[in-house]
Amino acid sequence: MSKSLSIYFLGLCLFVSQWALAKDPIKEKKTAQLHIAHYENVLGTSLEIKTSTFSEKQANIAEETVLNEIDRLSKILSGYDTNSEFSKWMNTHNEAIHISKELFSVLHLFDEWRIRTNGALDPAAEIVNRVWKDAAAKSTLPTQEELNHAIADVNQIHWTLDVKNQTATHISNAPLKLNSFAKSYIIQAAVNAAMNATELNGIIVNVGGDMVIKGDIKEKVWISNPKSDAENDAPIDQLLIQGKAIATSGNYRRGELINGQWYSHIVDPRTALPANEVISATVVTNSATDAGALATAFNVMKPSESITMAESMDHIDYLIITRNGERFESKNWKNLEASIPAITPIINGQKDWTKEIVIGLELAPQMGYAKRPFAAIWIEDKDLKTVKTIALWYNKGRWLPDLRDWYRKNGSSLSADPSTFISITSSTRSPGKYTMKWDGKDDKGKVLSPGKYSVHIEVAREHGGYDLLEQEVNCSNADQQFTLKGNSEVGTVLVAYKNKSIEN
Secondary structure, three states: OOHHHHHHHHHHHHHHHHHHHHHOOOOOOOOOEEEEEEEEEEOOEEEEEEEEEOOHHHHHHHHHHHHHHHHHHHHHHOOOOOOOHHHHHHOOOOOEEEOOHHHHHHHHHHHHHHHHOOOOOOOOHHHHHHHHHHHHHHOOOOOHHHHHHHHHHHOOOOEEEEOOOOEEEEOOOOOOOOHHHHHHHHHHHHHHHHHHHOOOOEEEEEEOOEEEEEEOOOEEEEEOOOOOOOOOOOOOEEEEEOOOEEEEEEOOOOEEEEOOEEEEOOEEOOOOEEOOOEEEEEEEEOOHHHHHHHHHHHHHOOHHHHHHHHHOOOOOEEEEEEOOOOEEEOOOHHHHEOOOOOOOOEOOOOOOOOEEEEEEEEEOOOOOOEEOOEEEEEEEOOOOOEEEEEEEEOOOOOOHHHOHHHHHHHOOOOOOOHHHHOEEEOOOOOOOEEEEEEOOEOOOOEEOOOOEEEEEEEEEOOOOOEEEEEEEEEOOOOOEEEEEEOOOOEEEEEEEEEEOOOOO
């Protein structure tokens, strides 16, 4: 072969190898896609998993891993499952039992947090909760004698731990629950398991409003307004979070109603009284268990005590809201906030409505972990024209046509509430229960004239049932309330037209 021909072939081989390298899909930069899954009946609430991945296979592996890890740890830590390791250990007495490293870790953390918070966090808070539940069943307040007895029971030593042998000895007979931050502990473990199981760009696991955000993913997080408990209400704040855990605790979703007075499910174990000064506390930090523990503790402690505690720890940011509307923020809080676009009001001579339509949707109960169905909730005027899409649940374009009535009427516009794909941190909700509101404004923010409007609710499950409900409401009349029943995917829907609960 001549020298010139050899040079030619050498150049050709070099060109081909460079072209192949450039076209190698492994070497090419890929674009991560966001995958979202929603579940009900997970740890007694709702679950949202968001994965930023390079393939749907990776997203599926991560999703399955998260569910498996939650299930595994729930079988260890649950105080509601009589077959859990914790429940079985609770049935022992004055006997050193070798326990799993997970249960030992959580019991040890409770010992630490009980000391740190001077008793504001205590697994024996369940004693106090039961006193108030019994009182609510009788429609009367607990007596001082009952409260004193509960305090005495709380102040017992409930267990001792042997670090060397990893044993725990159950001492007291008091009912105990690991609720304060066990959920956050499980979330962190589920995120870590998913990151180890497959290649992920990033992942967010949100269980009942507490979440961990990990990897190369920045997430807008809305903080629910504790005085306006609706999914589509404006948040009290909006954050941009990466590589952090966030937890919110408050008194606005769970508690006891006694003689018309609301009492929080969050109680002070030291006084046996429900926490009533703080209505919401949000904590952002590096540790999920720290976030969960502090969010609960900050509801129990006075704001001044919470601020002092936060300043004694590293990387703790918080937002505390009191029942009087006072707002306490950490020094770095402003650096976490994301700008919220200003909304220019549309002035058309119509005043804001003094009333609103409130829609309470309860999904039909499902056995075990159940994927949340797709749903659309919208308002039509008397001419059958959609004026406002209040909620739209779907998997980013994939199953939207399954909502066939909404899609037939509105699919071309795809006008949805902006919170559809934004993560929300809030006090823990009951599984399958959602509240939405309509304030009389259309999708563009224009105030409409009072009159007759109809509420439409469409719910569909992949390979499952289908419900389409409708209720007309005369928004020119006095207060009204309606109860609708679904056939398969919807349990009960309450539609009420009443005075606004908060200024929007």
